Amino acid sequence: MDRRSFLKTTAATATLAAVGLPVRAADPLKIGFIYVGPVGDMGWSYQHDVARRAMEAKLGGKVVTSFIENVPEGPDAERALTQLALEGNQMIFATSFGFMEAAVNIAAKFPNVKFEHATGYKRADNLATYDARFYEGRAVQGTIAGRMTKTNKIGYIGSFPIPEVIQGINAAYIHAKKVNPDVEIKVVWAYTWFDPAKEADAAAALIAEGCDFILQHTDSTAPQAKAQEAGNVFTFGQASDMEAFKPSPRVASTIDNWAPYYIKRAQALVDGTWASESTWGGIGTGMVKIGEITDAVPAEVKAEAEELIAKIGDGSYHPFTGPLKKQDGSEWLAEGKTPEDGELAGLNFFVEGIAAEMPK
Amino acid sequence: MITLIKRPTPSRFWSFTTPVLAVIATMIAGGVLFSILGKDPVQAIKVIFWDPLLGPNAAYFRGQLLVKAGPLILIAAGLAVGFRAGIWNIGAEGQYIMGALAGASVALAAYPAESHWLFPAMVVAGALGGWIWGMIPAVLKVLFGTSEILVSLMLVYVAQNFLAWAAFGPLKNPEGYGFPGSRNLQQYPSAHNPELFAGTGMHWGVVAALIAVIATYVLMQRHIAGFRIRVAGEAPRAARFAGVLPANLVMFCLGLSGALAGLAGMFEVSGPSGQITDSFNAGYGFTAIIVAFLGRLNAIGILLAGLLMALTYIGGDMAQLMLGLPTAAIQVFQGMLLFFLLGFDLLTHYRLRLGKGSK
8 A cells, every 4th residue: 555545544534533433433542642751751751641541541442542752853753743643543642842843744744633732832723732831830839939948049940941941930939039038049051851960960059059949840850869968958849749759858849730631632532522722721720730738848838838829720810910020120011910821922031130141 | 612713804704794693683682672571572573674664654664764864874974984994983963963053054044035056055064064073173183183082072062052052042933932943944945955756755865875875985995095094994004104194084084974974964954854953963973873883884884774773763663652662672772783793793803613722
């Protein structure tokens, strides 16, 4: 069978299934995933895999899933996506920002396969995007860190200077400052999402500078281990709960909880109601979850954090609420104003008071 | 007791047989590894070596084989010339990055002008970028006697930092909402290195790789310069008496391998990859070293070795997907290939004698 006729057959099968006319009713729908890291990274890719398994368990029998891990961003991602499409997967999750161009190209080649791309901004009729408001978790972390720090120095391991990370640094700083006017934030750019050695170096550098809280936007537990070694340094679980470091140094965590979204989208595929859209979920929708706040946190701080979580969750408070100024002193948000999602999604400046410079 | 007796000259028979033996041994040891992991070893080997070539959907994967093998062969062809002369360029990965950066910079500077001259200019820039990065260790070696192994390797890390800087800074897509990464050259017709025939995976980089294979074959087998290179590697003193200038040789070998690696990077960024991103380099420069040795530093051998290596990548991905093999197992499998090749190499240079060695 040549490629073209194969594509047609696959496409036809996919169409039939997608409009709710499975070739055989008992056939489960195939759903594929590509991960940028190993499933054992205990962070980003691990959380996507947890959600994949939850989806399969929840929709028991109606879907079967498979995945390819450690997919480099670039042409290899295109091949991996094509491979999943050729294998007859009717929905494919591309779970890293760097898969964006590949997802756009392959979605165009397989118009009857549904694609879901995490954290990107390019969509098509069969390419949806989804992302989580990680900055909501950062607001909680900033509050706890601001209250508890003894040195008034908070360290932040940045991965890349992209909007998602900049939102996190700003949210952490704004909320730490709110409860502790003397606080400063120090940022080290690791230029990686997952590299235990580099992350450990970054954590060590921040600790040496006197930071007693380390926030990380990278996925390994290396910074947690460094903090434990140093003693009297606290951290937050990133992406996954990182419960091995409870009750201290890890005093709370921001958990990427993709399962409800994956279940919802798979259900939509099964029901034939899937449509391309952009989802940006947060604490309110359960996509961002705050892990257990341990007893290392004083009770009144814990209560304050929980109140903040509740207010963000019910929508009565937005972590970016004016008055807020940009780092250069110019006005960003007037009293009581909150930013549009579109503006936040492209955020590329620090707020006033952060001394760190944006890498050029 | 087994004793080893050095052969007066390397065995021709074994130098052709050992790569085949290494592949077979890798299949056996890999099969054992896969069965320990609870997978059917025969099925796993079939998925890795057979399915991408002749299994279902093979028409697509055969094209991908060329996409994957093209840069490996192009880089390895250049490296092998230097390796024959005993000049060790370990930094092809850096030269690959710099070639891509140079080529993409030319395209992005011209954007959005359309011209037939743009792509040729990018090819020249790509080769030049890699050539310059290869000439740094060459010049340092000639002037100060530094080790080209260390300098070329260290320059990989410098190049990676250049790449990150470019992706986040000057080459960043101004319409990319602040996200890192350049414009996609696939959407810029004059700069795009497209598939020459739809579905075949054949792009200009693959064509360049084939030309490089033929050119280095002619150079090494039929040309006096190739003879000098080989003599320099096998008998450096004799080469000097024969009037081979070590300085020229070092510059030629590092310059050539740098330029070819740069070209590979340029064809990749303008074609299959499309974009300069901080993670653009996918390790081709390092894998090409394996390809060069697997191919016995011989142009035709490298062609086959490049295709074989690409096959293990593509088949490895398939094994992950269809059998749930972890990537780490696939990487061990690829590592075994080089391990066995170097191990069996013993047979090329030594004769085995069973029984008691004579005292």
